[in-house]
Amino acid sequence: MKIGCFGLGSMGYGMAASLLRAGHDVLGLDPNAAAADRLRGAGGLAGTLAEHAATLDAVVIVVLNAAQTRDVLFGPAGIAEHLRPGAAVMACATVPPAFAREMAGLCAAQDLPYLDAPISGGSVKAAAGQLSVMASGSDAAFAALRPVLDATAATVFELGADPGAGSAMKAINQMLAGIHIAAMGEALTFGLTQGVAPAQAVEVIAQCAGTSWMFENRGPHVATGDYTPHSAINIWPKDLGIVLDIAAGAKFGAPLTAAALQQFLAAAGSGLGAEDDAAIAKIYARNAGLTLPGDKP
């Protein structure tokens, strides 16, 4: 297949590279010229979008949010009007379900099958072609994008024909993931007030009913004081903001999500935005006058 990949950040680049490895022709597009150059160096197509648009079989959009997704498709230089009928669109950003439905409708009007396909798994799995995809859309969209899913995902949750179902499931996942990361920070620093070292809490709680995937994954970052950003603090004001916007639209109160968002905002606001999201623990530690592993004495 000939595929245009819009967005070559840590997730998008990994997916584009996985598509190259699977033998597809891949045109990489990103405002960051270095990322596009790097993909060309790895075997990506040369030439401009204008030269390739009409012959693309699919576009994969891995951008930050709904606004950027809309811009890629229908902005001033939007791709949708240049695609051939039947070219498929796979949209991977975390967006409101209603936005996914709107995009699917606009694409359908131009005979472009649309897959609502938010992704999960982080940059390492993206690079390995081992993502999880929460996907919904028409049979035509699934069929056209099957080779893309095969090349980029280890697990595809097929959530039905309704575009928006994929984004709804992603929102549920992000709500829980964000709460659980903040809870990890809250619990490990609370333990410090009682003399429990984070490393010991991580070891014991991982075997108890209080554990979570995020506790086991992020807890060791706090225990070792290593905040190398695998997933940054800055993700969460964005993603929990989207979740709470969706919730507010349904008049749904989400107090734990709201509390978690406040902690991530405090982290981003106090200069920790680019650190690993486990650095949420630093907000709790500062507020309570605690010293975390790795802190200068």
Added chain:
Amino acid sequence: MKIGCFGLGSMGYGMAASLLRAGHDVLGLDPNAAAADRLRGAGGLAGTLAEHAATLDAVVIVVLNAAQTRDVLFGPAGIAEHLRPGAAVMACATVPPAFAREMAGLCAAQDLPYLDAPISGGSVKAAAGQLSVMASGSDAAFAALRPVLDATAATVFELGADPGAGSAMKAINQMLAGIHIAAMGEALTFGLTQGVAPAQAVEVIAQCAGTSWMFENRGPHVATGDYTPHSAINIWPKDLGIVLDIAAGAKFGAPLTAAALQQFLAAAGSGLGAEDDAAIAKIYARNAGLTLPGDKP
């Protein structure tokens, strides 16, 4: 060993029965005469506490909270003054670490080794002798109570000589467990607003980064509408209250724990206290005008 078991609720009875199965002589004590009768019928010792107190090798205290633990040991009819020197005390209620240290000190003054030994695992594991125990105390306390631990626990976390360390770890676990149950309820009902059935969310999220032990354990209760109380709502105002008391004593702010507690209080206050703690989802559903699986239409 000859062991006095104080408190024959769902956890305490299971532990007493496990001690009987292991061949120990067990005297069961509970304000509920039926529970004490039942243990005698299962092979427990006959006779009164006054007749047996001086010859007990150990007492196991599985009561509701710190106040009841203090009453068993040092109340008007407290057992401590009647025990022989060297008789060991295993205290299993969820209590503040400082309380455990105080009790250990008072017991040490009477030559009674004290094990700070909160338990985890629920009534089914208690009955099977398969609990997890978060234990701390002197070598003498561990040595004296080893047969009790062997008979009642599948996993013993040995957390050092400081009484209080066990209770601190239990508090960390309860903080996370309570947050994660509330988050489960928040996420599954949020999903409903977007057309995602709880059963589908449970299936998908269990395989994603948003999962937790509590999500996987309690989520199916919501998905099937079965609120048979394996662990009741009423546990959580008590346990999260203890956690927040400990936190406040350390001037530690715990916003997610506080948000979770408010939801459990709303559940208890609106008549759901005796239902399974997964019924926290009903608070979210009522507030948002949603219908959960099993609700009457």
